[in-house]
Amino acid sequence: MAGSESANSRYVRHSRDDVADAALRILDEYGLPDLTMRRLAAALEVQPSALYWHFPNKQTLLAELADRIVARPAPQVDAEAGWVDRTRAESAGLRDALLAYRDGAEVVSSTFAFGLGASAPLNRLAETIAAGGFDAETSHRAATALLHFILGHVSHEQQRLQFDSLGVLADGVTPDAVEGGENQADAFAFGVTLFVTGLDRSTISQ
Amino acid sequence: MAGSESANSRYVRHSRDDVADAALRILDEYGLPDLTMRRLAAALEVQPSALYWHFPNKQTLLAELADRIVARPAPQVDAEAGWVDRTRAESAGLRDALLAYRDGAEVVSSTFAFGLGASAPLNRLAETIAAGGFDAETSHRAATALLHFILGHVSHEQQRLQFDSLGVLADGVTPDAVEGGENQADAFAFGVTLFVTGLDRSTISQ
DNA sequence: ACCTGAACACCGTTCAAGT
DNA sequence: ACCTGAACACCGTTCAAGT
Numbered sequence: 538m539a540g541s542e543s544a545n546s547r548y549v550r551h552s553r554d555d556v557a558d559a560a561l562r563i564l565d566e567y568g569l570p571d572l573t574m575r576r577l578a579a580a581l582e583v584q585p586s587a588l589y590w591h592f593p594n595k596q597t598l599l600a601e602l603a604d605r606i607v608a609r610p611a612p613q614v615d616a617e618a619g620w621v622d623r624t625r626a627e628s629a630g631l632r633d634a635l636l637a638y639r640d641g642a643e644v645v646s647s648t649f650a651f652g653l654g655a656s657a658p659l660n661r662l663a664e665t666i667a668a669g670g671f672d673a674e675t676s677h678r679a680a681t682a683l684l685h686f687i688l689g690h691v692s693h694e695q696q697r698l699q700f701d702s703l704g705v706l707a708d709g710v711t712p713d714a715v716e717g718g719e720n721q722a723d724a725f726a727f728g729v730t731l732f733v734t735g736l737d738r739s740t741i742s743q
Numbered sequence: 744m745a746g747s748e749s750a751n752s753r754y755v756r757h758s759r760d761d762v763a764d765a766a767l768r769i770l771d772e773y774g775l776p777d778l779t780m781r782r783l784a785a786a787l788e789v790q791p792s793a794l795y796w797h798f799p800n801k802q803t804l805l806a807e808l809a810d811r812i813v814a815r816p817a818p819q820v821d822a823e824a825g826w827v828d829r830t831r832a833e834s835a836g837l838r839d840a841l842l843a844y845r846d847g848a849e850v851v852s853s854t855f856a857f858g859l860g861a862s863a864p865l866n867r868l869a870e871t872i873a874a875g876g877f878d879a880e881t882s883h884r885a886a887t888a889l890l891h892f893i894l895g896h897v898s899h900e901q902q903r904l905q906f907d908s909l910g911v912l913a914d915g916v917t918p919d920a921v922e923g924g925e926n927q928a929d930a931f932a933f934g935v936t937l938f939v940t941g942l943d944r945s946t947i948s949q
Numbered sequence: 950a951c952c953t954g955a956a957c958a959c960c961g962t963t964c965a966a967g968t
Numbered sequence: 969a970c971c972t973g974a975a976c977a978c979c980g981t982t983c984a985a986g987t
Contacts, residue, residue, distance in 0.1 A: 573960065
């Protein structure tokens with residue numbers, strides 16, 4: 538039954554998954570500004586209008602990419618670890634997932650702000666935090682705040698990666714003045730620590 | 744000497760400030776997606792190409808708008824207040840400034856991520872935090888983390904304002920399920936508290 | 950000093966029609 | 969079920985030329 542259509546395909550024919558796969562490749566190779574519907578269509582060797590059979594619009598396609606980017610398995614952490622260490626690990630894992638694709642943070646950030654998708658990492662963070670004994674609203678607010686920091690930080694980080702690779706630096710900014718490499722990871726961990734420490738010591742509701 | 748040019752102007756003639764003023768009006772009235780160079784030119788009754796005498800490109804124009812949006816005077820705070828309350832006040836003031844223009848947070852966020860401008864609020868936050876006795880790097884990192892949270896939170900907040908005004912809600916999301924109005928201010932204050940509490944209790948360097 | 954006119958090289962999206 | 973072909977209504981930017 539399967540495989541009987543491979544010989545008589547009249548033109549290209551793709552699945553929704555094919556489209557998302559190709560989009561993810563273009564994103565990673567050329568960046569978000571170059572991920573246009575027309576360029577994507579050309580890569581798939583179809584007309585731009587063909588894409589609208591698979592996705593109603595570009596925004597929905599980007600939401601699908603965002604979901605894939607954050608769909609990484611959460612990092613394994615010591616079973617005895619408390620909610621603080623688990624939240625740290627979850628945050629670091631999310632950062633890794635965003636860094637795994639060029640402009641990954643931008644894509645997730647924009648669809649998150651748009652209200653579409655990207656709720657998976659929010660829920661994961663909220664659940665991890667809730668294990669600390671916080672009520673649902675506190676956990677949700679803390680997770681949202683932490684997620685905003687993470688998305689902003691990694692977006693910034695990826696923006697710098699591109700600047701550096703293009704050799705573009707703002708006037709008067711020497712390469713040393715810009716934090717790069719491991720410093721970025723340190724700054725990220727520092728920000729996460731600020732959050733969990735604040736939450737841990739908070740007497741708001743626990 | 745002044746005023747002798749008003750009668751014999753051959754065509755429209757604008758200053759760089761005129762252009763930024765008009766752009767800010769379009770931004771506030773129609774939102775960032777509708778702030779195009781062509782629409783701006785039309786509002787000023789000039790050709791699109793005329794804008795490029797005043798600004799080298801759109802990105803630079805947006806950076807100018809970002810600078811104006813955050814140029815609000817910092818809120819007055821009790822002279823005896825400590826760095827925690829001052830940081831809270833500075834954060835709330837920045838939120839107000841961003842909320843004062845439609846899509847204000849998006850504009851500032853994008854130019855901040857781009858590396859242009861928006862350094863004024865970062866410096867203000869860093870200085871306020873440094874008054875708590877933290878070293879320069881810690882203050883800078885904490886200010887950056889806080890700023891990322893603020894920009895993400897207010898962007899999200901403004902995105903929701905537009906959704907609500909359009910009557911658009913994601914499937915299955917009831918209006919009650921979405922935090923609105925004063926809840927957003929509460930959630931914002933909660934996030935800021937997480938930060939300053941974490942920093943206050945932090946033994947990293949103080 | 951500031952603008953016009955015309956062009957270049959693009960966008961996202963719609964829709965009737967084809968296979 | 970999936971794509972073509974053609975169009976609509978736009979974009980940002982450049983550059984020679986005008987006043």
